[in-house]
Amino acid sequence: MDVLSYYLETYEACRKAFLSYKKQLKSKFARFDHECLEIPKGGGELDVYYLGEKKKPAKRLVIMSSGIHGVEGFAGSAFQRRWIEEFLLDDKSTYKLPKNSDFLILHGINAHGFKNFLRVNEKNVDLNRNFALKREKLHKKFKNKKYRKIQSFLNPGSEFGNFFFEYVFFIIRFLGVVIRFGAKYVLDAAVNGQYEFPKGIYYGGRKPEPVVRVLRKYFKKVLKPYDRILILDFHTGYGEKNGISLMQNAEKGSREDKNLKKVFGDFGLLLNEGEEDFYRTSGDFTDFFGKILAKEKDLFPITVELGTFGNLNVMGAIRGSFLMISENRIRFYGSKSESEADKVREEFKQMFYPNREDWRLAAMDHVFGIVPEAITRFSKL
């Protein structure tokens, strides 16, 4: 199959294609389960395939998840379906699928965002900032003072106007804020997430979102038999143009850090979010597992990020922030003209799901240059 044909244009098409493998998987694997997790309060449905070569659960499990950031699910879904079709189902494949590892494939964790081309969920929550929250009241450490200081810049509370003029005005304000506070300050303020402004960007919510509660319960049940768990969480948008980065949260020297080095170390792509010069996301999905599972388990959690238009240079950072801020602004405060709002929405979509063929091919090459090999290594540890 031409790899480009894995990329589909609507949530419904992705879901239908994902579900079309059910029968074949069921007949090929000794153990197969399709669960459709209903997420209460408008969170949609989350399809999960859980399968293995033997009737009894193996000791190792590979988790592949997509769509925590809704719109990023288009690419994630394409990778998952290619994995299923060419690696799990194709008998002529030259790849030797490890018999000692089970697979758990979660399709579209944020179904609402996926359907509507949004990063956030139905409550404007960035789920990757929400997985750390417990049932208790919000902890003090989640107060982001830097964010509060530049809140009016990040979340303008007025109608959106003309795209071009808004952009020019944004650049001027952006430079003003950077000159006043410094680039690192602004980056920290924005990307670390915040838990105070429900209408703002990078909002992590006030308590665990329904999907987090559903998954906590589900994982506690399903992950019990496994000693070793590899977690591949697919994302897009961050990083060099058409590039890939592997992002980890583990503390340097920790067991998890050592685990990850064994599997991913020599790809030369590991970025440690715990390190000083790199942003740390609190409430990350990959962190979640360490929090809910027994300490004896060996975890290998990684965020697989496919860079799209390149947001690491100054112009890229400005463009990216402008789109993030404007998309959010239009949702809450509207736009003077629908066509100007459409320009923002279209560019926003391109930032996370480009229709450029060069990007789509590069993303497939990157992911399949790493994932099969990483799974083989993991199975041999």
Ligand SMILES: [Zn+2]
């Ligand atoms: Zn993401």
